Amino acid sequence: MINYIFVVFLNAFTDLGHKIIVQNTIFKIYDGSTQIMLTAIVNALILFPFILVFSPSGFLADRFAKSKVMQYSALFGVILTLLITYAYYQGWFLFAFAMTFLLALQSAIYSPAKYGYIKELVGVKFISSGNAAVQATTTVAILSGIITYTIFFESLYSDDLKTKEEILRAIAPLGWFLVLGMTIEWFLTFKLPNTQTQASSRKFAFKRYLKGIYLKKNIKAITRKKEILHAIISLSLFWSISQVVLAVFGEYAKTELGITNTIYVQGVMALAGIGIVLGSIIAAKFSKYHINLGLTGIGAFFITVIVFLVPFVHSMGIIAFMFTAFGIFAAFLLVPLNARIQYLSSNVHLGVILAASNFVQNIFMFSFLVLTTFFAYFGMNGELLFYVMGVVGVYLIYTIFSEYLVEIFWNFVGILLSLRYKLEYEGLENIQDEKGVLLLGNHVSWVDWALLQLPIRRKINYMMDKDIYSIKWLQPVLKKGEVIPLSSRAFKDAFKEASRRLKRGRIVAVFPEGAIAKNTDITTFQKGFELIDGGYDGYVVPFFIDGMFGSKFAKNKTPNQHNGFFSRRTVKVVFGTPLSKNIKANELEKRIKQMKDEYGIK
Known part of the structure; x- marks a missing residue:
């Protein structure tokens, strides 16, 4: 388990590093709607591969041992980070910008195997705890990546740098950190046990993929059980809100709060990661006996409240607290809903279902980022976009409560009783x-x-x-x-x-x-x-x-x-x-x- 946790950590840490470098470069050079648009495009480039290859990635996760899929994906990552590092030294901003897509492609192929491996590794009994551990690890990796690469970026950056090409050449040594992280990850994947119980004889027909036949088949895999589909839609709405908030916060902080140091901006957003870690621990505690879907109601409600309140706050300290709380309540959604999808999926089709889940979630996020770019192009600022996301949050509350009202009630009862009683079961x-x-x-x-x-x-x-x-x-x-x-x-x-x-x-x-x-x-x-x-x-x-x-x-x-x-x-x-x-x-x-x-x- 420990090697798997390190692999999950390094995968998220390294993938995020390049994104942070590109985003910070955009933050230093551009302002206003242009900054929002370019940041949204970067995020969209990360999402698009998950849409493009969700059928083959699901096939690979079900056809081959998931540990092997992770090995080859990590090797592909080593090659990509070497190319990215070369682009930094050459000052090729557009090339580095485009490489965001290929690095995300590696993650898209990697993802179903990585998450499907949880159930195979820990079993159904500990699936909530396993998801909480992976969610916490991923979040710590994201948090560490944001802080580490932003601090290094600022230490190498100087006000004399006037173009994006000059900035890239100045921070080029950071590329070797990307290469090192991906190489260690590749090495650790060889230590993962093969948990595949039986070999699969499935074959992948490229023509069927191009014709969209696999797409229809895999979408059917998640529509057979409405419980799985509902969990995926709920996650999609949450991640869409999160993507837009992250895309517009930099512009909002720069325009409304006068913050120009990327450490403060990225640091505040990173606090959401700390919140997710804390929230994952709490979610695991309240899911001791079964998947606690009642937590989702609390999560959806407070996430929406926080998104609505951000434009009214002009203190970076209070906003930092709010982002931490946002992360805690985000985990209340992520841990039980991801565990539910895995629990309801058969082992035979787990990879396909997780890939299809990624597909739907990324379609939602990609669409929201396209709309963000569109609104920014016509002059809508970060404050207004926060209100728009608040409205989406209201709809998320409605979908969660309509599906899990009974579970939310029991969760509320459980929390009240736990305040006065220490409950033990045998x-x-x-x-x-x-x-x-x-x-x-x-x-x-x-x-x-x-x-x-x-x-x-x-x-x-x-x-x-x-x-x-x-x-x-x-x-x-x-x-x-x-x-x-x-x-x-x-x-x-x-x-x-x-x-x-x-x-x-x-x-x-x-x-x-x-x-x-x-x-x-x-x-x-x-x-x-x-x-x-x-x-x-x-x-x-x-x-x-x-x-x-x-x-x-x-x-x-x-x-x-x-x-x-x-x-x-x-x-x-x-x-x-x-x-x-x-x-x-x-x-x-x-x-x-x-x-x-x-x-x-x-």
């Missing part, structure tokens, strides 16, 4: 995907439903007293949560409905005690759940909740050592080994008491 491996699961256990607080749901990816269908279910302001929410109302008059119908849902592979939870316990004892279990038909493909999983008695959400609130604002009550939830679907109430009660003695908080 036995989650006893709840398998795609099978019906009947959860049966003790009832100790008003938030037991949340405690059970938080670590489980699938939605739990609870059985609830009909008197509570019928409360007018609660009923729409409970219906959305697919709660099953239970009453003494129609209890048989309720358990029949529970049986139907279990046969459809759902998770149903019942609290056999029938009410919240008034003390720490396990009270008598009611026999109602025995009416549930055991003809479903699944099993019964007992659970035990400990640590909530005496809390604010329990019926009996007792003073304890957790009264401090920063102290948290430890709550443990244990999911036991599966039991017979024909288990009786008294047998279940005995099992829960055993779990209490075995796992209870001492």
Whole structure:
């Protein structure tokens, strides 16, 4: 894993170095709309190869071992950086400008193999953590590249340099850093293990590629599952906003804030990278048990707010803080959405899907940068473009909330509970995907439903007293949560409905005690759940909740050592080994008491 992380770091660090050198040269020579246009074009040149070669890059990632694809791509990068260095020494600005495209072409071929390698290397269980690590590494590399190459650029630059050719010749030694970084990366790719489980016999027909047949086929690969397509569209909108913000901020800082030193301009934008690192760590923490899509709602909302607020701020210090926050909330989108795409993709088509994802995202970003160039040509300044991107952010919020509203709700609940409780879970491996699961256990607080749901990816269908279910302001929410109302008059119908849902592979939870316990004892279990038909493909999983008695959400609130604002009550939830679907109430009660003695908080 460590060699892979270094490869990811050096790839991003070196690719960004050349871009920074070109962008800083533009910043020194040009002003106003011309500066915006040229910066947007540089960014577009980086994106266009991802559009151009997404079919062959996906094919290569699926046809050959991903480690081999990375090896040959890195070798291509060594050759390109040598040519770029030669262009610097010759003062060939247009040639160096154009080489941005070829360096990006290398990245485009590299990308599906690089990201597809995550799932093969760490497996599905650690896919969120793997994506968080790669996202953090990439961001640190981008941050390091921006700071390093900008500082070196400014140290070699002098006010006597009047043309872009003179600037390039002055900073030419930086080219050897590009060559060195790419060479080390190439060396490290040979240390990556081959994770390809079976050889592929696929062939690539160039004629089919030129006719767009592969394009149609690969686009179909991401449209088969609407969940994958939605994640890709959401990422595309975010990256489009980011690209435009980065393209116009230099002009905005120079015109509105009077900043002419590239270290300050690039440094502030680099703070977004620090934010992404911090945000990735937070996202990984909140995705401990499953991919936490609820974070995306927080990310989309605050990203939009920040973009709208930037034009109102004229302090570089405050803007620096805002860019850091922008990065944190960006990670809340990037980590779960990228993990979701990889999780839902089969290993056989993972490379194609990731390449298609790159294609769609880059089409969006390229289009936005073209529009930015168009608007700049007709005199629209950076401030107005920030407002335009804010409007796009509003649409991003709408798409995220319309798709992940339930997940956003659960994420909000989880954050609130984590402020007061340290939640510990055991036995989650006893709840398998795609099978019906009947959860049966003790009832100790008003938030037991949340405690059970938080670590489980699938939605739990609870059985609830009909008197509570019928409360007018609660009923729409409970219906959305697919709660099953239970009453003494129609209890048989309720358990029949529970049986139907279990046969459809759902998770149903019942609290056999029938009410919240008034003390720490396990009270008598009611026999109602025995009416549930055991003809479903699944099993019964007992659970035990400990640590909530005496809390604010329990019926009996007792003073304890957790009264401090920063102290948290430890709550443990244990999911036991599966039991017979024909288990009786008294047998279940005995099992829960055993779990209490075995796992209870001492």
